[in-house]
Amino acid sequence: MKDQIATALEDVSPSIARAVRAEGTTATSVDAAALGDWQVVDVLSREGAHPQRWFMGVKGEGSEVVVLSGFPERWSRVAEGAQVTSADQAVELATVRADATRDMTKGYTRIEAVDDIRFLPKPSPEQTDRIAAITRDHDVAPAKATGQGPWEVRLWTVTDGDLVRHDVRVATDGSITDTPEVVERDLPVPVAR
Template identity: 30%
Template sequence: MDTRRIITHVRGALVIGALGMVTVLGGCGGAGGGAAATTPTEAAATAAAAVHTRLAEALAEVNPRLSRQITAATSDLNEVSVPGMLQGWEVFEIVRIDNPHIPTSIVAIDGADRAVVLSGHPERFATLTEGGVQVDTPEAALDLVGFFLRTTRDTSRLVYPIATVDDLRWPTRLNADQTSIKEDAIARLREQIASPSTTETSSGWTITSWTGDQDTVVRHETTVSKDGAVTDAATTIAEGLPLQRALGG
């Protein structure tokens, strides 16, 4: 899933929090003291500040802690690419820049500035599809499921999609016992884990996919109806593995 960073600190300008304030670093004004034309960098900074303001205000009642976090300029925003059938919604990852140990939050916001915190709350995903959306191809169903699993995952845990056993994230150093567990797991899981597959049903599709989740491997059977309803059934197929528990671990 593609992401696009919403710049909070850019060369030539500093965006201050979510207050929509931009302080330009460097000289200003042209010959004769007239106002200088807005540069692309300044325009980008102003746009970034506007996004911060909008998201902070939308979260003020839904999640005051996240709203304060954005207002205090302690976070970067990464825009998440949204499937075409979810027109009208934007999704952002809120990443703490002052404390990387605090989990990322994933928030959706619509054109009416209604905010929904998705991370860790798969039951809230229905808000994005209420009223019905059109999922008319297996490719669209696959895209929607990938988006669902990414945006509703528990971000306090290291959760990531896998399409082969080689996608599992192992620490660089393992002791003898851990190495033995790793080798046994790879041999056992190699024929089970595969790229996501789609099976058509009477009401839509079922997508089979896998994720690594801390020390476990999880198989997902995710159903998608043609009006966009998503239901996930997760089964742990391996546990107690000496996998990475944090990025860079």
């Protein structure tokens, strides 16, 4: 699959095509049962000083490739032909889209509980109080869909040190509307470099 992806990207992004072809690069399909002719692929290149990662939409055996990372507006292309038929598929698609279209230049972790937040190992007394308040005030839970289609899915992320609640609407055709809200800024977490 790497060769097909690289070939499709040669004219659009020669640097990404080279990274995809490199020996240390892996391409792993991501589960997204509701997608039609498209699949989402997690591409990780370990070449060079710093690993690089992209999520891509791949149609068929690579006849078309769309780089999704940092481009949430491209999701509609990958969702062509999708059929979301259950709440479980809605959750799966919402989480795949959140991970795949995120800005790879920002720190990002999708979380299912406040305990998933990697707080500073030795917080100050003020930071300890803030961590306790965050734990008490925010009901962070695993993604769950409500409705019968379209579905409403709530996701949580830590993005560039902020706690973000995502209220996501997943339609039966795979189209997704994400309404993110920063609920806590500047969490006491290690600074990503």
